[in-house]
Amino acid sequence: MKHRILLSSPHMSEEGYEKEFINEAFDTNWIAPLGENVDRFEQELTEYVDIKYAAALSSGTAAIHLALKAANVGEGDIVICQSLTFSATANPIIYQGAIPVFVDSDYETWNMNPEALEEALKKYPEAKAVIVVHLYGLSAQLDEITSICNRYNVVLIEDAAESLGTTYKGQATGTFGKYGIYSFNGNKIITTSSGGMLVSNDEKRIEKVKFWATQSRDKFRHYQHSELGFNYRMSNVLAGIGRGQLKILDDRIQKKRYINSFYKKELSEFSEISFMPENNWSNPNFWLSVITLKTLSSNYLMDELEKQEIETRPIWKPMHLQPFFKDYDYIGGKVSEKLFTKGVCLPSDTKMTDEDLFRVVREIKRVMISCG
Numbered sequence: 001m002k003h004r005i006l007l008s009s010p011h012m013s014e015e016g017y018e019k020e021f022i023n024e025a026f027d028t029n030w031i032a033p034l035g036e037n038v039d040r041f042e043q044e045l046t047e048y049v050d051i052k053y054a055a056a057l058s059s060g061t062a063a064i065h066l067a068l069k070a071a072n073v074g075e076g077d078i079v080i081c082q083s084l085t086f087s088a089t090a091n092p093i094i095y096q097g098a099i100p101v102f103v104d105s106d107y108e109t110w111n112m113n114p115e116a117l118e119e120a121l122k123k124y125p126e127a128k129a130v131i132v133v134h135l136y137g138l139s140a141q142l143d144e145i146t147s148i149c150n151r152y153n154v155v156l157i158e159d160a161a162e163s164l165g166t167t168y169k170g171q172a173t174g175t176f177g178k179y180g181i182y183s184f185n186g187n188k189i190i191t192t193s194s195g196g197m198l199v200s201n202d203e204k205r206i207e208k209v210k211f212w213a214t215q216s217r218d219k220f221r222h223y224q225h226s227e228l229g230f231n232y233r234m235s236n237v238l239a240g241i242g243r244g245q246l247k248i249l250d251d252r253i254q255k256k257r258y259i260n261s262f263y264k265k266e267l268s269e270f271s272e273i274s275f276m277p278e279n280n281w282s283n284p285n286f287w288l289s290v291i292t293l294k295t296l297s298s299n300y301l302m303d304e305l306e307k308q309e310i311e312t313r314p315i316w317k318p319m320h321l322q323p324f325f326k327d328y329d330y331i332g333g334k335v336s337e338k339l340f341t342k343g344v345c346l347p348s349d350t351k352m353t354d355e356d357l358f359r360v361v362r363e364i365k366r367v368m369i370s371c372g
């Protein structure tokens with residue numbers, strides 16, 4: 001029986017850094033919440049991406065939620081959001097009682113189309129925030145998007161859940177907007193099993209986020225609350241895993257890049273297959289290697305690979321096509337929809353050997369040749 005090849009799974013360091021940091025937490029009885037690992041994980045991550053402040057939280061979703069709250073998004077406010085993404089990008093807009101307006105992507109980046117963004121802001125000049133996403137580790141067109149947001153005086157939030165380590169013109173994604181968020185969920189490039197981080201250069205806002213994330217306790221001996229609170233802080237044990245994972249993030253990016261170039265080298269002979277876009281102004285982390293098919297059904301290819309115990313996934317189904325979000329406004333064309341129907345995320349697990357990669361490639365070639 002062949003072992004199953006996975007899309008992307010947790011990969012702890014060979015050196016055992018994560019265990020060392022967890023043991024420290026055990027030895028000092030700083031299990032939860034907060035403690036040394038949380039402070040240091042925040043500090044080490046801010047150094048890595050080069051930003052001033054960070055709040056370690058229980059998930060990337062919690063980080064998006066508190067970014068919206070920090071941006072003063074509330075009941076009835078408009079938030080412009082990339083449609084092609086995971087639902088966790090958009091759900092917190094609803095948590096805040098705000099109204100999403102979805103915008104299309106472009107083929108050049110697969111992320112937010114700046115022209116569609118501008119059209120949305122012309123239609124909704126009162127919008128409070130924009131959420132751009134850097135899908136699969138690809139960077140959005142940040143120069144255009146930040147300048148449009150500045151022109152319309154709207155807060156930019158970057159969902160960099162999938163793009164930790166990706167740079168745009170040499171600067172880390174997640175550090176261009178007023179707020180940026182990262183995720184350390186199980187399948188992300190580094191993981192704490194679950195967790196997230198909110199980053200910003202605004203010290204006061206990050207302080208406030210930490211306050212909200214620990215139940216909004218006012219400074220009294222007794223429990224006193226003058227604001228709504230949340231239980232969103234990262235535990236000290238999980239922050240220990242994060243510190244260990246951060247040490248090997250560059251190794252993981254290197255392996256992800258290797259996987260991508262392996263597929264490219266082996267599969268670019270087929271005119272049926274196109275690879276996700278690469279731009280000379282961006283250095284992606286290649287979290288997932290994603291292809292689109294010209295005429296062949298992506299479901300057929302995924303079924304064939306599944307029969308061989310090879311895990312794949314479609315590209316995210318756009319939010320404006322989701323039953324839950326279908327009644328909200330959408331601005332743009334059919335790019336995100338086409339990417340969804342034509343796209344296949346290939347196994348990008350950093351534990352894969354060359355043998356595993358050849359197995360995936362062999363199977364894809366077999367399908368290509370049998371379909372002419």
Ligand SMILES: *Cc1c(COP(=O)(O)O)cnc(C)c1O
Nearest residue numbers: 059060061086088089161183185
């Ligand atoms: C994973 C992910 C999130 C959510 O992060 P969690 O830590 O799972 O809550 C948000 N946005 C995108 C694009 C993601 O891929």
